[in-house]
Amino acid sequence: MSEAQLSDLAHTRTDRLVRDLSDAIMSGEFEPGDRLDEHSLADRFGVSRTPVREALRQLATSGLVEVRPRRGAVVASLTADRLAELFGAMAELEATCSRLSAIGMSPVERRRLEAHHESMSAFVTENDPEGFAAANLTFHTMIYAGAHNGPLAEMAAGLRQRLLPYRRAQFHTPGRLPRSHAEHGAVVEAIVAADAAAAHAAMLRHVSLVEDSFERLAAAFTRSKASKTA
Amino acid sequence: MSEAQLSDLAHTRTDRLVRDLSDAIMSGEFEPGDRLDEHSLADRFGVSRTPVREALRQLATSGLVEVRPRRGAVVASLTADRLAELFGAMAELEATCSRLSAIGMSPVERRRLEAHHESMSAFVTENDPEGFAAANLTFHTMIYAGAHNGPLAEMAAGLRQRLLPYRRAQFHTPGRLPRSHAEHGAVVEAIVAADAAAAHAAMLRHVSLVEDSFERLAAAFTRSKASKTA
């Protein structure tokens, strides 16, 4: 989708703004419902309004901000329903990638996935949520790649990225690490065994279970309702 | 994704340009590889370069054009591999929607789908490809909706839309209409029977078969290679 803009050297102010604004939103600096004033943002980042406008439009298509014609841009505040649908869509996409991986992964890919999974047990025994989270991203990315379908992988990665803010402390919940690792195990086993249906089911179950940790959801939702001052 | 921009009243020049340019590209007026000069486009559509720029960015995120920083925009020319991946992604998404429809469609939705399918047999017996194509879009859209997942439906519809130019005369191939209708029948039967696995398989098979009619692919691909004058 944005290969040429994000990779390469992409030395345009707009590209930098897309990244910086995205980070600011996902780090919670800008909260859902906050107005994104073009002038203020231009001042803050030391550029003119033009790149700010373009960056806002980019972010709108990725769903992070909402732009209403002539009414300005705000940080997108997802409703609980919409959020649940996004999690559901991500689960389905991941399950599909898992199924395709079971069918089409090369022997090397299967072995690497297995090895990576086994290496993650260290984070479980040492109870290292940060390390596990990083390795977890790699784990899922390997499965996206194993589907051998660029657009599908991009969509899945995009959804995961977009839902990141709502999954923050997911691995800090007591008992989550070993459970997640066990669920990963079921996925890996199915993929290595080339069992498409099992791979699909295992991944769907894994990602769906993660949905339950919505700790930021309530806060975000309440905030978005409260900030409707109009 | 673009609800606020496309619906509402959306009276901005940029929005109109997105539609008009999109139409021009998909109708074949602009061919893959063609340069999209901001000045020329601004002249042609009677606006300044600013809305042209913004429209090009919008289209870039939907994959219709490719913008390289400081090197201009061109109509995206898909490679054969990429195109195959897009078709594959669409097949998987549609199959997923079909599976979810089998699980979660309301009785009313199931009956309406069945009724719509049965009404399509008229186009088959009368050999009306245009009519069938229109009804076919409705058929697939009903299944997107039946998945009860907005983001998933948007992604599937977006892919279908984007691949439209490469599927032009699909129903003009002799024997396609009855075959498509029969494949639809299998999908409907599985959905009505709430058989998730069968619904998935039937839709995957249906959409994958359609991939075979790539009549525009060869032309587009050849053109894109030929126009690489550099």
Place this chain on the structure above:
DNA sequence: GATGATTTGTACGTATGTATA
């Protein structure tokens, strides 16, 4: 309900980076 302030949408000029001779 009308008026004013603020903000977005649009136009256009300038500068920088890319591709050419």
Place this chain on the structure above:
DNA sequence: ATATACATACGTACAAATCAT
């Protein structure tokens, strides 16, 4: 390899629309 031509990226000015009073 250097220079020239050109298109884009950015900045700024103005117009139109929204909202707040």
